[in-house]
Amino acid sequence: MILDAHPFNVNTKGHLEIGGVDTIQLAEKYGTPLYVYDVEMIRNHARAFVQAFRDAGVHGKVAYASKAFSTIAMLQVAKQEGLCLDVISEGELYTALQADFPTEKIHMHGNNKNEKEIAMGVEHEIGCIVIDNFHDIDLLDLELMKQEKTMNVLIRVTPGVESKTHKYIMTGNEDSKFGFDLQNGQAEDALKKLLGHPRINLKGLHCHIGSQIFETDGFRVAADILFVKLAAWKEKYQFESEVLNLGGGFGIRYTESDTPLPLAEYVKDMIQSVGQNCHKYNMKSPEIWIEPGRSIVGDAGITLYTIGANKNIPGVREYYSVDGGMTDNIRPALYQSKYDAVIANRPEASPEKEVSIAGKCCESGDMLIWDLPVPQIQDKDILAVFSTGAYNYSMASHYNRLTKPAVVFIEGGQDYLVVKRETYEDIVKNDLSYEGIKSFTSAK
């Protein structure tokens, strides 16, 4: 049964609940589509990572990759849990500042950082900038001179590892837009530019091999490859990495066929492979940093929709459409991602048929789930889609002028509205009228 694959209960009314709160009441109170998060689950995931470093007695930093879900409330939870924060744009940094996130715990990424982003990072004295390319080095140096400051950096490298995941979310392979190539000498050139730099303080290396990864092998192989270079660079330049950031990418369960490892396992394995390499090459143990995004928030979030139109094509397929779609969840269209869902007002009802769940956008690819086993469906049933906490709200769009849904946090059996539902006024508020700017004469 679908429900057995997800950590959510059914209440005495027979409704799906999240964090002890009835999802049907939430749908009535806030409307649909609605993103709902169990905050206790978010905290537990964060603590699992932090505790894994503590248990091993190893210096580590867990930076929440805010691209997965960046809102003020979420960043406040990350702050309360003592996490660091990975931001990749001015907008993500701005959100962090609005959440009063300690700036020394913020790490800035990006494969095309601009002057404004770098200036903002320098001005707020963020903890570290991850250097992705030579352009970054030039811009950062100029800005540091201007502001008379210094900055800690990591060099992002692509180790040439192909992680077992969708090609759009692989990032450690050689043919990638991210980072310096480790094998062709680019990373070494960056190192030479930064060694002994008067303003840029090189703390170590960064690599992120991809996302939604279920085994530890890829991280191990990446660490082994990095250490071969680190050993050579120690010999040649007396450079020792104080920090090794092995990125994020830890997989979560979307459907029953996904078999994620306990979060601590990834950390344990990384610690072990870094330890073995340090021993092998007689190097000091670096601090190990990780950057989980999806695995902190992904399975803690669900989306509630109201089911509307039905189209049955006998012998072909039966479609049910919901009041959201690719605008609040682009992942099925972008990565062919699979999701599980239940009818939230009777999640335990036995499936009687398979139907496909479509969104309401004017796009054939706007499908949320193909071939979902369901009981008989009635008009206005509420559909709960599981594991929509990561890269759903953050990748939402206004296609077809749909408004972005509200976000509700559940904690201690209470619901809290943390992002208001957008209004149509919000959508048009930056539009400027063209009438009166230019007068037209119609063609004869």
Ligand SMILES: Cc1ncc(COP(=O)(O)O)c(C=O)c1O
């Ligand atoms: C550099 C970097 N760090 C961390 C992450 C977070 O990945 P995930 O959400 O899969 O943990 C990403 C996204 O893939 C990334 O590009």
Ligand SMILES: N[C@@H](CCCC[NH3+])C(=O)O
């Ligand atoms: N947005 C992607 C992951 C990309 C992660 C960022 N490098 C997803 O939904 O799976």
